[in-house]
Amino acid sequence: MHLTIFWTFLKLGCTSFGGPIAHLMYFRTTFVQKLAWLTEQEYASLVALCQSLPGPASSQVGFGIGVKQGGIAGGIVAFLAFTLPSVILLIVFAHYLYLFDSNYGQAALGGLAILAFAVVLQGVLGMGKTFCSSAPTYAISLFTFIAVLLMQSALMQLAVIALGAFVNAVLNALPYKWSGSVSSSPTSTGPEKTSEEHLNPLLTNKPSHGLSVCWVLLFAGLFVALPFISTLANDYYRAGALVFGGGHVVLPLLEQIAVATGSISQADFLAGYGATQAVPGPMFSFAAYLGFLEGGSEQLAKASLDGALASAAIASMFIFLPGFLLVLALLPYWKTLNRYQTFRSALSGANAAVVGLLAAALYDPIFVHAIRSASDLAIAALAFACLMRFKLPVLWVVLGCIAAKMLVAALG
Template sequence: MPTSKLNPSTGISAGQASPAGSPLEVLRIFLKLGLTCFGGPIAHIGYFRDEFVVRRKWIDEHAYADLVALCQFLPGPASSQVGFSIGLTRAGYPGALAAWTGFTLPSAAILVLFAYGAGALGGPVGAGLLHGLKLTAVAIVAQAVWGMARNLCPDRERASIAVVAALIILFSTASIAQIGAIVLGGLAGLWLCRSDAQASSGHVEMPVSRTAGFVTLGIFFVLLAGLPALQALTGSTGIALFDAFYRSGALVFGGGHVVLPLLREAFVTPGWLTDDAFLAGYGAAQAVPGPLFTFAAYLGAVVSPEPHGVAGAVLGLVGIFLPGILVLLGALPFWDSFRKRAGAQAMMRGVNAAVVGVLGAALYNPVWTTTVHSPRDFGIALVGFVLLVAWRAPPLVVVAFSAAAGTAMALI
């Protein structure tokens, strides 16, 4: 297997010509994550941190937090963008595609089966199993908040930034509150976090040239403006569907759940499917692992205009994920030179602290409030947290325990 020199300050491989891993390795690991990552984008960030920062050490804590902060700024599904970037640094463009495929395919396949009527679990046993799987997310997110807070909020200034960011999220109902909290965290970092600035001797090597970055940003805007015009000229229902998915994915800021009202407006309002069918698919999307954006596979399979079925599911997946990937590729070539500046380092300390606050707020709402309803639920989540933090058990063990405990509780 080819090797490359690892930058000790970032934990990310430096050297385009000699990637640290293979696409097959990346596919295998992300396929496992795609089968076990329950709980939505915030939980996924916790799973990724445990897998790539703690266990495999492909990337260090600060570089990972910087990457999460970047993806939180950009439109699109943050957890999928983080996974795509990790695959890119590990094995180049084939590794990025392998990461996206492995993480996306399991939940997309399950939701397509659900669209054909072969999906949902019923009865108390099924409900208990699904609830136990959701309790896994409580333990995963709590572990992520605990670990990131210890590393990224070691002083009173950054701890205060994290608390303020959490309060902004908890007391605001605006969809842009998350972005606002991160922006304010960066500004506070410029003011409060300059004293411990350090020179950055290394860099985060991304196999994306600046020319490629400009090209992908150009493609993003051309598709955003050109697809509606092309559909008006051709009258193609396929282009109309692709535009609906693409526009929804391009305008999402603040997490995967924000895409749902956009998709409802794009598909229910014109009469392409009923509200009941939309909500049924949304419920199924909550119960499967992997990114919430795979809800597009269900929508593409059940919409009334053609193409639908498997072809529509593929169209939906490509359409909804493509804008976030294009924007990410456009930003990555400029991210390294930005983050090496002293002022940028201070700002990123504030941003990283704000990300901890955002994760902490998300641990309460929606993860805790929608999942922990009784002392039994709290007990299952607590055991999962101890397994992860104290016993350093793999997430798959916690998934299995929570699923079994949730099923048992439903039968008592």
């Protein structure tokens, strides 16, 4: 069974272009409609859980499917197979980044940075429409945007997400509702029927309470232990634990890790993010690119190629790990938790704060460093239109941005 899981997810890892939403559609087609590994209700329950937890939703769904079919080992096999193709491609790109030192090479990297702007703009608008549909959530998002612009730090990013969750939960508990109510559901903080009532637990054998507690303790314990074990592992673990709302949100957190500390230049950071859009598989694979560069493979005097590969492996593993631990811990209890209005309101507030966080990152570092001329803005506008209006495949838009930027360099 584990071999079947591996090959099935490896094929998806090689062909799943288009980002997390597209991945979820691929998974549904493969595992619900074709292979019947899950029912529609089981798949819907798993997706609902993963979209409400920090971490990469599509990878968490894949991990959960692997756990359902082959236990924890099956989940690990599913993760490795789905992630490996994108990790390999991004490491190769990072290793040969020096080949882009020429004028045309820099133009190609500039095209990738412009693509990153268009993709994140698309993500901000889509997430804003979904998560900021009421006056309170819109206000939370706006406050977050302003706060992060004025005080850019990892601590501020954590604080505004927690504050957004707290404020929205409190507003929902008030006896009156602000214009554009928090939720159309009753205000009771106790359990109530929801649209999730029909969903069944994913796992055939419900784990014991003690085992779930162990996963939570491991999740929390790594926050305490990792600073004493590995700075690299600690940085990427914390980034993976704070990402709500989709893969794009990891951008400002990783920027604080890699660029603000001086480990990687802003140009290389944005080039890698653009390249991540061009490869199949999860967006969190971007961590492999950053880890490889932080290992110093471009300058062999600083570290060996083996050291760079080890750094890429550590970054990749630990950015995914917190999301998987939370899936293992909370999956058996998702149906119960989701009945509580306060719980759902807190998640809604956290997601609204994430929209503001991502909007701030759209301006700095992305716009500030990617859009440097009128021609850059024109290319970005065309790329955005191709993604939003004409629904072109991301790979085509990648090639178009690179070609357009190189044409501008040739004419200039």
